[in-house]
Amino acid sequence: MNAKEIKKLFPILDQHVNGNPLVYLDSAATSQKPIQVIEKLDDYYRRYNSNVHRGxxxxxxxxTDEYEGARDKVRAFLNANDTAEVIFTRGTTTALNLVAQSYGDENVREGDEIVITPMEHHSNIIPWQQLAKRTGAILKYIPLQHDGTIALADVEDVVTEKTKIVSVMHVSNVLGTVNPIKEIATIAHKNGAIMVVDGAQSAPHIKVDVQDLNCDFFAFSGHKLGGPTGIGALYGKKALLENMEPIEFGGEMIDFVGLQESTWKELPWKFEGGTPIIAGAIGMGAAIDFITDIGFNEIEQHEKELVDYSFERLKDLPDLTIFGPRDRAGVITFQLGDVHPHDVATVLDAQGIAVRAGHHCAQPLMKWLNVVATARASYYVYNTKEDIDALVNGLVKAKEYFSDVFS
Structure with a gap:
């Protein structure tokens, strides 16, 4: 199935915005949903809406069967050993906070080190900042190369025997950089640290094998891979999860409640307090089915072709700066001369082209790039070369609109 055929499976893409056919280039923020996911959610609410586990x-x-079936789909999706290693969360942010608060508070002490990078999304910075404040730990950063990549020699220098946690995004939501997680994990483990991975931008686009990566935790969100918002998952090695305490308490996660003491259910349910995100998990399972049917070989090849085509079309556009390495995931972040990215995005929107503009929840990276904000086009399975042609034409019009800036 080619991209044009896939695009027909996404109802929202068949519309006009501001009098022009919609060109959706904001999938790094949230992906659109295929009809299979929409129908799965509709089926749940129409036919078997109910709480799970107890009834x-x-x-x-x-x-319950559909909810736990979705958990097994996530297990297979990530190649985890056991469904007990899959915790449903509200998304990547919640998952990373869970690790920082549950594992971090128990295992990090004053003088210990937490290592991240300047390219991280705020969701993979702030939880570690707060953990460092609570414990007196030291937050350290792996420096970036000039093109926004990581050199393993720098990882070796920054990670020491005092390091307890290394947390790195798999794919940058700004630069498209694909980080060498497996190699970083090896360095972390050699020094006695655990490896945490922000997989929000990798899980939808490249095949993830948590056993091959040998990461200790991996977090991702459903809404970026064609699933509903408000649902995601945390993978954690079973031995680590078994020794961690939950951070939310109430129904669903308890085994026995007495007047003074309570005990928790076994994995994975001890981390899923309250009525879970049932419809979200079921919908995310349907999204996993959808992209698995397409196949990651096809997805990766398609996005590589889109990136190559983007560089080919954009290279001759004067005054355009593209940030990040040439070898990247399907993200093109750019600046058009001195025009503010919000103004560029507004002109593109008037032509029905949806891109993201701002700091992309990566303000330390914006400082490293020496910009206040950037514009970003991000691709997924439904994007075509015609979408990129529309973007290029839109940027030409934007440059014409702000011609006084370039004169």
Whole structure:
């Protein structure tokens, strides 16, 4: 199935915005949803909406089977060993905070080190800043090369025997950099640290094998891979999760409650307090089915072709700066002369072209790039070369609109 055929499976893309056919280039922020996911959510609410686990009636059993079936889809999706290693969360942010608060508070002490990079999304900076404040640990950064990549020699220099946690994004949401997680994990483990991976931008686009990466935790969000918002998952090695305490307490996650003491359920449910995000998990399972059917070989090849075509089309556009390495995931972040990215995005929107403008929740990286903000086009399975042609034409019009800036 080619991209044009895939695009037809996304109802929202068949519309006009501001009198022009919609060109959606903002999938790094959130992806659109295929009809299979929309219908799965509709089916749940129409036919078997019920709470899970506790009920013995038919609807409850159906909901539980679908919910736990989605967990097994995530397990297979990441190649985890056991469904007990898959914790449903509200998304990547919640998952990373869970690790920082549960594992971090128990295992990090004053003088210990936490290592991240300047390219991280705020969701993979602030939890570690707060952990460092709570514990007196030291937050350290792996420096970036001039093109926004990581040199393993720098990882070797920064990670020491005092390091307890290394947390790095798999793919940059700004630069498109694909980080060498497996090699970084090896260095972390050699020094006695754990490896945490922000997989928000990798799970939808490249095949993830947590056993091959040998990471200790891996977090991702459903809404970036064609699933609903408000749902994601945390993978954690079973031995680590078993020794961690939950950070949310209430129904679902308890085994026995007394007047003074309570005990927790076994994995994975001890981390899923309250009524879980049932419809979200089921919808995310449907999204996983959808992209698995397409196949990651096809997805990666398609996005590589889009990136190559983007560089070919954009290289002759004067005054355009593209940030990040040439070898990258499907993200093109750029600046058009001295025109503010919000103004560029506004002109593009008037032509029906949706891009993201701002700091992309990566303000330390913006400082490193020496810019206040950038514009970003990000691709997914439904994007075509015609979408890129529209972007190029839109940028030409934007330059004409702000011609006084370039005169």
């Amino acid at each position: 013995v009636h038919t609807l409850g059993t159906m909901a």
